[in-house]
Amino acid sequence: MPRWTLGAVVLATGLIAVTGRLAAQGDRASIVILTGQEPTLPVPTLMVGPAANVANADVAAQLFLRLADPGPELKLIGDDGFVPRLARSWERRDSLTLVFHLDPRARWHDGKPVTARDVVFTFDRARDSTIDPTVAEQLRHIREVRAQGDRDVVFTFDHAYPGQFYDATFYVQPLPAHLLADLPRDSLARSRYVRAPIGDGPYRWGRQVAGQFLELDANHDFFLGAPAIHRVIFLLAGSQSARINLLLSGDADALANIIPPLSNIQRVGADHRLQLVPFPSQTVGYVVFNFRDPDDSSRPNPILSDSVVRQALVLALDRKAMVEAAYGSYSKVPVGPVSPMLWISRLGLSPANQDTARARALLASRGWTDHNGDGVLDRGGHPLALSINYPSSSSVRRQMALQMQEQYRRLGIQLEVRALDPPVWGELRNRGKFDLDFSSLSQDPSPSGMLQSWGCASIGANNVGSYCDPVFDSLVTAALADRDHAPDLWRRALRRVEADAPAIFMYAPVFVAAVDRRFDRTPLTPYSPWQSIWRWRLRRGAGR
Amino acid sequence: MGRWLARRVVQAALTLAVAATLAFVLMRVAPGDPLARLAMDQPISPQQIALLRTRYGLDQPLLKQYTAFVGGALHGDFGVSIAYGRPVTALIAERLPATLILGGTVLLINFTLGLWLGVRQAVKRGRAADHLIGVLSQTGYAVPSFWLGLVLAWLVGIRWQLLPAGGMHSPLMDPTSTLLHQAADLLEHLILPALTLSIVSIAAAIRYQRTAMLDALSLPFILTARAKGLRERQIVWRHAWRNALFPVLTLFGLWLPVLVTGSVFVEDVFAWPGLGSLAAGAVAARDYPVLMGTTTLVAVIVVLASLLIDGLYALLDPRIRWA
Numbered sequence: 071m072p073r074w075t076l077g078a079v080v081l082a083t084g085l086i087a088v089t090g091r092l093a094a095q096g097d098r099a100s101i102v103i104l105t106g107q108e109p110t111l112p113v114p115t116l117m118v119g120p121a122a123n124v125a126n127a128d129v130a131a132q133l134f135l136r137l138a139d140p141g142p143e144l145k146l147i148g149d150d151g152f153v154p155r156l157a158r159s160w161e162r163r164d165s166l167t168l169v170f171h172l173d174p175r176a177r178w179h180d181g182k183p184v185t186a187r188d189v190v191f192t193f194d195r196a197r198d199s200t201i202d203p204t205v206a207e208q209l210r211h212i213r214e215v216r217a218q219g220d221r222d223v224v225f226t227f228d229h230a231y232p233g234q235f236y237d238a239t240f241y242v243q244p245l246p247a248h249l250l251a252d253l254p255r256d257s258l259a260r261s262r263y264v265r266a267p268i269g270d271g272p273y274r275w276g277r278q279v280a281g282q283f284l285e286l287d288a289n290h291d292f293f294l295g296a297p298a299i300h301r302v303i304f305l306l307a308g309s310q311s312a313r314i315n316l317l318l319s320g321d322a323d324a325l326a327n328i329i330p331p332l333s334n335i336q337r338v339g340a341d342h343r344l345q346l347v348p349f350p351s352q353t354v355g356y357v358v359f360n361f362r363d364p365d366d367s368s369r370p371n372p373i374l375s376d377s378v379v380r381q382a383l384v385l386a387l388d389r390k391a392m393v394e395a396a397y398g399s400y401s402k403v404p405v406g407p408v409s410p411m412l413w414i415s416r417l418g419l420s421p422a423n424q425d426t427a428r429a430r431a432l433l434a435s436r437g438w439t440d441h442n443g444d445g446v447l448d449r450g451g452h453p454l455a456l457s458i459n460y461p462s463s464s465s466v467r468r469q470m471a472l473q474m475q476e477q478y479r480r481l482g483i484q485l486e487v488r489a490l491d492p493p494v495w496g497e498l499r500n501r502g503k504f505d506l507d508f509s510s511l512s513q514d515p516s517p518s519g520m521l522q523s524w525g526c527a528s529i530g531a532n533n534v535g536s537y538c539d540p541v542f543d544s545l546v547t548a549a550l551a552d553r554d555h556a557p558d559l560w561r562r563a564l565r566r567v568e569a570d571a572p573a574i575f576m577y578a579p580v581f582v583a584a585v586d587r588r589f590d591r592t593p594l595t596p597y598s599p600w601q602s603i604w605r606w607r608l609r610r611g612a613g614r
Numbered sequence: 615m616g617r618w619l620a621r622r623v624v625q626a627a628l629t630l631a632v633a634a635t636l637a638f639v640l641m642r643v644a645p646g647d648p649l650a651r652l653a654m655d656q657p658i659s660p661q662q663i664a665l666l667r668t669r670y671g672l673d674q675p676l677l678k679q680y681t682a683f684v685g686g687a688l689h690g691d692f693g694v695s696i697a698y699g700r701p702v703t704a705l706i707a708e709r710l711p712a713t714l715i716l717g718g719t720v721l722l723i724n725f726t727l728g729l730w731l732g733v734r735q736a737v738k739r740g741r742a743a744d745h746l747i748g749v750l751s752q753t754g755y756a757v758p759s760f761w762l763g764l765v766l767a768w769l770v771g772i773r774w775q776l777l778p779a780g781g782m783h784s785p786l787m788d789p790t791s792t793l794l795h796q797a798a799d800l801l802e803h804l805i806l807p808a809l810t811l812s813i814v815s816i817a818a819a820i821r822y823q824r825t826a827m828l829d830a831l832s833l834p835f836i837l838t839a840r841a842k843g844l845r846e847r848q849i850v851w852r853h854a855w856r857n858a859l860f861p862v863l864t865l866f867g868l869w870l871p872v873l874v875t876g877s878v879f880v881e882d883v884f885a886w887p888g889l890g891s892l893a894a895g896a897v898a899a900r901d902y903p904v905l906m907g908t909t910t911l912v913a914v915i916v917v918l919a920s921l922l923i924d925g926l927y928a929l930l931d932p933r934i935r936w937a
Contacts, residue, residue, distance in 0.1 A: 097786050110698050119652055119666045120697050203661035259699065280708040281887030283785040303785040307885035308895065311764060312780045316885065319771040319779035353655075461654070463898070493900040496650030512655045522657040532657040 098588060098608060100301035102283075102322040103128075103600060104313045108306050109284050113267050114243040115195045116259050118202040125304065128326075131598040132286050132302055133269030134243035137170050137189070137223075138235075139601070142593065145413040146516045147232040147553045152239060155294070156184060156270065157223075165230035166213075168238060170223045175293035178246045179274040186217030191247035195255065208241050208519075232553040233518045240515065244270070272297050272604030282306060288604075297604035299589075314338065323586040326599045327351075330466055332398045335582050344584045348400060349594040350410035351581040355467070355510045357458065357474070357574040358535040359383075364503050367536075373456065374505065380571035382432035386481050388424040392473045393577045396466045404578035406564035407524060409513045411596040414560045415578065422568065426481060433481075440482050447482040455484035459498055460508035462489040467508045470576060499534050507534065508576075515597045517560070520546050524572065537572035622924070626917040633913040634687065634906070638680055641905055648672070648696050648900035670696055670903075683906060692907035697899045702907035705892060712782055713888035715800070716881075717873030719808040720815065721866075728816040729862060732823025736831060736858075737850055747820065755817035763810040763883035770806060778803050780885035807884040811877055822865050826858035833857070860931070867923035871916045874908075 105128065111121040112129035138152040138160070145151045149162060157170040176184035193215040199206035211234070214226040225238045246268055253261055266275045272292045276285035284304045288297040305322050307313045310329050316322040318341055328334050328346075339346050359380050363369040373379055389403045402410075405419040433439070438447040438454050447454040458474065460467040468489060475485040485506075490498065499507050511523060522528050525546070526538035542563055549559035568575075583594055590607040594600070649666055652658050667673045670693075671682060686693055692702035731747050738744045771779025778784065782803050787796070830836070831854050839849045878890035889908060896904035 100786060102785055108698070110700065119649075119658075119662060119699075121699055122652075122656065122658075199661065200665070203659045203665060204657075207659055207661075277789065279783065279785075280705075281712070281892075282782055285785065305781065305785055305885075306887070307780060308891055309882045309885070312767075312883055312885040315764075315767045315771060315779040315883075316781065319767075319775060321771075321778050321781065321784075491646055492651050492654065492898065493646030493648060496652075496654050497645065497647040500647070500650050500653060510655050511657070519657060528657075531660050532653065 097301070099299055100303060101299050101324060101586075101589065101603065101606075102303045102305050104307055104316060104322045104325045105304045106306075106308060106310070106313065108281065109278075109304060111259065111264060113258070113264050114245055115192065115201060115205070116264065118204070122204075124326075127598060128600055129284060129286070129304060130243065130269075131271070131601040132273040132603070133267055133271045133275065134245070135176070135269075135271050136239050136243050137172075138239045140236075140240065140515050140597070143413065144411060144515050144596070146236045146240075147556055149235040152235060156189075156244065157239075160235075163224075166227050168225040168227070168234060169218070170225070170238075172221045172223065173293060174221060176270055177291065177293065178248075178270050179268045179289060180246075180249075182246070182248055183220075184244065184270050185220045185247075186223045187220075188244045188247045189223045190215050190217050191251055192242055192244045195245070195258075196242045198255065201255065205241055209237060212237060231551050232556070233516060233550060236516050236518065246270075273302055276301065292604065295604070298607045299603060302600070302603060310334070317341075317344065317584055323589070324600075325584045326594075327581040328584060330396050332396075332400075335398070335400070338584045343587060345587050347583040347585055347591070347594055348580045349583060349599065350415075350596045351579050352409050352411050352512045352515070352597055353510055353579055353581075354404055354407055354409040354513065354575065355470075355508070355577040355579075356404075356407060357576060358504075358507045358509055359537075359571070359573060360502060360504055360507070360534075361536040361538075361572070362502055364505060367502050371505075373454065376436060377570055378432050378436050379438070381569070382429040382436075383478075383483070384571050384574050385422060385425045385429040385432070386483070387474060387477050387574065389421065389574070389576055390423070392470050395473070396469055397577065397579055400582055401577045401579035404575045406567045406575060407511065407520065407573070408517070408564065408575075408578065409511075410578045410580055411515055412513060412517050414517050414557075414564070417557060417561050417564070419561060419564055419568075421575065430481060445482060446484055453484060454482065455486070456505040457486040457488055458506040458508055459488045459490055459495055459504045461492040461495040463492050464508075464510070466577070467510070471508055502534060502536065509534075509573075517546075518550055524567065535572055537570075539566065539570055539572075542566045542570065622921055626921060629917050630910070630913050633916075634684075634910050635680075637909040637913075638683060638906060641900075641902055642676055642679075644900075646900045648902060651899060666696075670694070672902075687906070687910060692910070693903035695896075695901055695904045697895065697901045697904070702903045705904065706889065706907055706911060709887060709889045709892050712886060713874055713877070713890065715804065716807055716811070716877060716886060716888055719804060720811040720877075721869060721873060723808065723812040724816045724819040724869075725862070725866065727812075728819030729823045731816075732820040733827050733850065733855060733858075735820065735824040736827030739828065751817035751820045754813040755815075757814055758879075759810055759814045759877075760879035760883055762813060763807070763880050766806050766810055767883060777805055779806075780883075782887055807877070807880050807886050810880050810883075818865060819862065822862050823858065826861045827854060830854040830858040860927070863923055863926060863930075867919045870919035870922075871912050874912055874915055 105125045107123050107125035109125040109129040111117060112126040112133060114130060114134055117126045135155045137155060137157040139155050140146055141151045141153050143151055156172055156176050158173040160168060160170045162168055172184060172186060178184060195201055196205050197209050211228050212225060213228045216224050218224050227234050249263060249268060250258060272289055273286035274289045276287040278284040283306060286302045288300045290296045307316055313325055314334055317325050317338060328338055338344055359374040360371050361375050363371050393401050393403055403421040405421050408415045433447060437449040440446065441448055458471050460471050471487045475487050478485045498504055521543060523532045524537060525533060525543050526540060529536045529538060545559055545563035545566060549556045549563055552559060583599060585591055588609050590609050592602045592605050595602060649663050671679055690703060695702050695705055698705055735744045735747045767779045770777050784799050787799050836849060836854055839853050874889055877888060878894045881888045881891040892904060893908040
């Protein structure tokens with residue numbers, strides 16, 4: 071190959087590449103948001119099973135409005151603390167009846183007005199357990215949703231409870247009945263509608279390049295105010311390193327959650343073009359104790375069914391140091407299974423600190439001492455040996471599991487650490503085949519789902535450790551039913567669960583987002599960080 | 615030739631059937647529930663899991679699942695992806711172009727620049743150029759592709775901001791822009807991943823070509839050609855190189871399937887939307903339909919590549935008959 075040929079190829083490649091770079095430049099009024107998952111079905115009532123992911127929820131939040139959104143405090147008991155969206159106002163007829171008055175200015179992206187029929191149609195779908203049993207279960211206390219004229223929707227509940235408003239507004243965003251009512255109920259997911267959904271939100275569907283990005287265009291007729299950002303683009307990058315590279319290279323403007331190690335946050339923070347935005351997460355990480363024998367679930371666990379042993383296993387760990395090593399200042403040790411987003415995380419409770427002397431004494435009180443001098447506690451000839459499962463995809467859990475192993479070793483407890491492929495880990499977890507399981511849960515903004523994972527009734531479902539404490543159940547039930555005494559009841563419930571130690575509650579992180587400084591932004595919403603992007607403005611002169 | 619072709623097609627069909635069956639059985643025997651991960655970080659009702667298990671046919675006996683797979687595959691239907699909720703054929707069709715563009719570019723670089731360098735090495739045997747090319751290509755071969763990708767993305771994409779650090783197209787580009795602009799945009803996104811893959815894989819082409827060239831250059835007819843006073847360039851490219859192409863042809867055949875799945879790490883580092891990352895994600899999620907679709911595709915490519923190379927051998931070398 072002559073040298074000039076090689077030179078010409080390199081030169082031509084460079085020139086063409088520069089042409090492409092220039093062609094794709096500019097447009098300050100667009101925002102490119104990085105996402106780790108591809109939005110596949112961002113349509114309410116279809117975000118089920120595999121489609122129930124963050125990417126779909128983020129896109130749906132731009133396309134569709136709720137009747138009302140949770141307010142910034144996220145104290146979601148009673149009818150206060152919500153901000154109007156599709157519903158301009160609401161009134162309570164009695165303790166079982168709630169009436170929403172739709173905003174007459176609300177329009178679907180095809181220009182048709184949003185009506186009470188749309189709301190009724192959507193709730194009819196959402197409450198159908200053959201479509202989405204999980205949401206149908208969440209809406210089980212709604213007895214009826216009916217239209218009263220074009221603008222009023224009447225919700226009737228089966229009993230009085232403070233979470234009625236939340237149930238009526240949070241889980242479901244209305245769909246356009248005029249486009250979908252004639253479709254067979256189970257065919258919506260395969261319909262043409264889902265390829266370019268028509269919503270009523272601040273952004274309308276632009277285009278999707280499969281495997282690459284999804285573009286939403288501003289709805290300039292949005293009745294709550296036209297967005298200043300003209301385009302919202304969700305750019306897909308599966309790996310965290312690719313997302314950070316795209317952010318630092320200026321190819322993207324925002325990333326919702328910079329995952330540890332901490333050096334990632336430091337790298338992004340060092341870029342003066344970007345601002346770091348911490349916000350409370352929905353996540354809580356914990357190590358579940360199995361109350362049943364993994365080999366025979368009809369029998370209690372020979373070691374872990376004893377609450378004194380469980381307490382000792384909690385006290386043996388320096389959780390604060392472990393959390394700090396993984397998250398720095400961006401996480402704390404929770405009290406109970408409570409993510410930082412929940413209002414009950416701000417009740418002034420503190421987790422127990424490490425106390426190895428007490429842990430050792432508690433174990434000794436149950437007969438666990440080192441009888442044979444091999445450095446491992448034993449009882450009746452059996453060593454205190456346990457195993458912990460975690461998904462190999464989680465570096466945070468790996469780091470913490472190894473620290474647990476070492477801290478337990480010093481106390482004479484053997485802990486075998488098992489990194490498992492996520493589907494294998496999930497299968498063993500669901501079948502109760504574990505001693506300790508390192509889990510992480512993404513919670514709703516309301517604590518009303520607490521018993522889904524920790525209640526006696528959910529053993530065999532999401533309560534994988536088979537923990538059952540009727541007192542805890544009744545305290546939670548009472549807290550959810552009694553608005554006035556809720557803080558005190560929650561305090562008692564959380565103290566109870568801490569004392570009973572069904573799990574080691576490890577971390578409740580604050581997510582750290584990064585956003586280009588050219589955006590004058592509003593606070594990020596914990597359950598849907600980009601939801602308020604339509605209210606963002608552009609700073610003069612800064613950035614692209 | 616007709617009989618040869620018929621026999622090879624039957625062999626190919628058998629190979630495909632065995633490969634697909636093995637893949638099906640191994641995937642189902644391997645531990646891990648594709649739906650278990652749904653409950654990984656959010657509460658999900660057992661009814662929901664049961665509903666999905668029915669929807670994806672996972673509640674059926676293995677034999678029934680297999681017959682359903684075979685029946686669908688014969689019609690080009692691999693079912694619906696569990697993770698994406700979309701037909702597998704559509705997913706593959708969307709990802710295949712990106713894979714072919716990246717893999718094709720790497721193949722093009724390796725089998726032009728790589729062969730040229732191999733020939734240069736052979737011609738300059740024992741001299742500085744031979745050593746330099748050898749050391750550089752072996753160094754590239756020894757470097758892990760994901761590490762090199764990260765370094766290039768950081769240096770060229772972040773530090774110098776000369777090229778995009780990832781993706782295949784700029785999402786900011788106007789979709790109505792000219793074809794030239796779109797091609798240029800694609801090219802600038804392609805440079806880094808293609809360069810990464812080429813650096814780590816070109817060594818094989820260079821080494822194969824060098825060895826084959828050295829063999830060819832030592833044959834008596836080359837001495838005759840020199841004695842006849844032919845120019846060195848003619849001797850090298852017209853006489854020696856043609857004879858040194860056969861081993862490289864074998865290498866080409868071996869690389870065709872790698873083209874589809876061999877770039878998983880690089881696709882990951884550069885957010886390149888190819889089949890490799892789709893297949894890797896499907897393994898992690900136990901997305902059986904996608905796994906079967908991609909595995910069958912790779913098997914088809916392997917079989918076709920083998921057919922193609924055998925045919926090419928017979929065409930290029932008169933000593934090899936259609937037998």
